[in-house]
Amino acid sequence: MHPKIIPVVMCEGAGIGLWPVSRDSMPKQFIPLFGRDSAFQRTAKLLSDATVFDRLIVIASAEHRFTVADQLQVIGVKAEIVVEPVCRGSAAAVAIAVELGLARDGAALVGVFAADHVVQDGRLFVETCARAAVVAAQDGIVTIGIPPAYPATRYGYIRPGSEITDGAHRVEAFVEASDAVQAARYLTDGYLWNSGNLIFNAATMRAELETFEADVMASAGEAVAKGGRDLGFLTLEPLAFAEVPKVSITAIMERTQKASVIAGQFGWSDVGCWSAVWELSEKGANGNVVEGRGYVFDGANNLLRSEDALLAVVGVDDIAVIATRDSILVVPKAMAGKVTDVVALLTANGEPEAGSHREIHRPWGKYLSIDLDTRHQVKRITVKPGGVLSLQKHYHRAEHWVVVRGTAEVTRDDETIIVHENESIYLPIGCVHRMANPGKIPLDIIEVQVGSYLGEDDIIRIEDIYKRC
Known part of the structure; x- marks a missing residue:
């Protein structure tokens, strides 16, 4: 045996x-x-x-x-x-x-x-x-x-x-x-x-x-x-x-x-291209596969997949239309193998969407960039139950946190503050701060950053339970 x-x-x-x-x-x-x-x-x-x-x-x-x-x-x-x-x-x-x-x-x-x-x-x-x-x-x-x-x-x-x-x-x-x-x-x-x-x-x-x-x-x-x-x-x-x-x-x-x-x-x-996804998916009317909000009028054997936006195609067959929050791909299924060449071109041109999503996963949860301009950024942050962000500070931005679901335990310099749903807290430039989710359900907050520089490298970690310092 x-x-x-x-x-x-x-x-x-x-x-x-x-x-x-x-x-x-x-x-x-x-x-x-x-x-x-x-x-x-x-x-x-x-x-x-x-x-x-x-x-x-x-x-x-x-x-x-x-x-x-x-x-x-x-x-x-x-x-x-x-x-x-x-x-x-x-x-x-x-x-x-x-x-x-x-x-x-x-x-x-x-x-x-x-x-x-x-x-x-x-x-x-x-x-x-x-x-x-x-x-x-x-x-x-x-x-x-x-x-x-x-x-x-x-x-x-x-x-x-x-x-x-x-x-x-x-x-x-x-x-x-x-x-x-x-x-x-x-x-x-x-x-x-x-x-x-x-x-x-x-x-x-x-x-x-x-x-x-x-x-x-x-x-x-x-x-x-x-x-x-x-x-x-x-x-x-x-x-x-x-x-x-x-x-x-x-x-x-x-x-x-x-x-x-x-x-x-x-x-x-190996699900190596979008034509393989279509082949493995359950087909609807006229062989179309629709994931998310999508409609096919007078077309057959198409693949539509949308994370958010409404998609509609008219009078086309055998194509894949893939929409995420920040990018859209339209390709004939027969040429789906060429997508890797497209990504190589995007990478060569320095397009961040080639390798990164707007929704970024972290050990404590995830965040989604909702709006970004030269002096402000808005994020939706989700912290898992028991999740703890690093103790950190920023040299170039202040932040406002608004709790929309759950309860946040916020450290701000020498204070520890409990912030409930529909409450907010202000974190001035340079203050040492941290957020944790002490509750049993996910914590969702809206973060508004304002400052002269909003890059992720303006996070000065002082302490981190996930050892990223």
């Missing part, structure tokens, strides 16, 4: 193919695209099946660690959250998973999964992982391949070889499709899409990493060994982790002789 799979979820990538909804500040894995749960939450739920999986491990950036914790709490899944000081690629994440897996069990089986993929048949996904574990327990490294639905050029492909056991085949090669003609040939010849999901014997993977990318394994191992704990998160030693070469795990998979593949028939998508 082999041990349970230790599941490791990698929360990497910005998902810029789904811009403007997905950005660096809040990438697609944390955004509900289909129903109430995000792709990350859906994945975490699948990997919480205790008959097949051990306790979950999540690898995330420092910026998104609190989002991970919050989303896990909402769905009631417990996990070890590992904070990467910097992103060093998928091989580094696998090396971390190896070290943590072997720390639990010398015979550990580890599964590494992406946070932003979507599975349609969860039961079959779990069954496929269980079958892969049987092969991995024999000193193997198993990748889950996906039978292609169409000749895609943006996925890597796997050429299966001889059969090892029922449903598992040796991997003959990992290849790329240079064009649609080659991709169509791969489809005809029985190649599989490379989903990137792996299940392996941890000791075997460590040996392969030491053989092919020894510096990755050594530096990642040192980062884990010298790591610690901070605010409940497992941290990696920054200097050691910074020395990890940035390498894709595919570089190891292409060279190892231990690789095998099992086909996953569970309905998989």
Whole structure:
């Protein structure tokens, strides 16, 4: 009897193919695209099946660690959250998973999964992982391949070889499709899409990493060994982790002789572009998908998604119209793959909307910039129950806070003041201040900033429970 799979979820990538909804500040894995749960939450739920999986491990950036914790709490899944000081690629994440897996069990089986993929048949996904574990327990490294639905050029492909056991085949090669003609040939010849999901014997993977990318394994191992704990998160030693070469795990998979593949028939998508969102969504009249306030007149097979604004399209087919609070994207679904090029152009031109939302998430909650001019800014701030902002001051702005829901505990220099709904407080330039939510419900306030400079870098933190000073 082999041990349970230790599941490791990698929360990497910005998902810029789904811009403007997905950005660096809040990438697609944390955004509900289909129903109430995000792709990350859906994945975490699948990997919480205790008959097949051990306790979950999540690898995330420092910026998104609190989002991970919050989303896990909402769905009631417990996990070890590992904070990467910097992103060093998928091989580094696998090396971390190896070290943590072997720390639990010398015979550990580890599964590494992406946070932003979507599975349609969860039961079959779990069954496929269980079958892969049987092969991995024999000193193997198993990748889950996906039978292609169409000749895609943006996925890597796997050429299966001889059969090892029922449903598992040796991997003959990992290849790329240079064009649609080659991709169509791969489809005809029985190649599989490379989903990137792996299940392996941890000791075997460590040996392969030491053989092919020894510096990755050594530096990642040192980062884990010298790591610690901070605010409940497992941290990696920054200097050691910074020395990890940035390498894709595919570089190891292409060279190892231990690789095998099992086909996953569970309905998989990496949701890499808006056409994929349309394909996976429940269709309304004439094949249209409308999320938010939107209307289609005399059109078919369109995708409309709006966070706030009212959208209406007339007489068009097969387009995606995506509206957030600060950006609008209109693209034919057939050209949805070009959105990444648009984001590159926006980034090159210094457009802040390329990577940041107007709604910014923080450990204590979030804020939304409602109005901004040269000498004033208005924000809507939401503080979670028990959340505490840093003790801080500003050199260039004063602030007014108006409580619209909940109760605020405000520190202003030497005073501590309770501010209730429909009450306000003034914070002059230079005063030392802090806000906390001592209540049981979210605290919502409207903040009005007035001053000569309103940048976020005019926050002089004096004390912070989240250790951002």
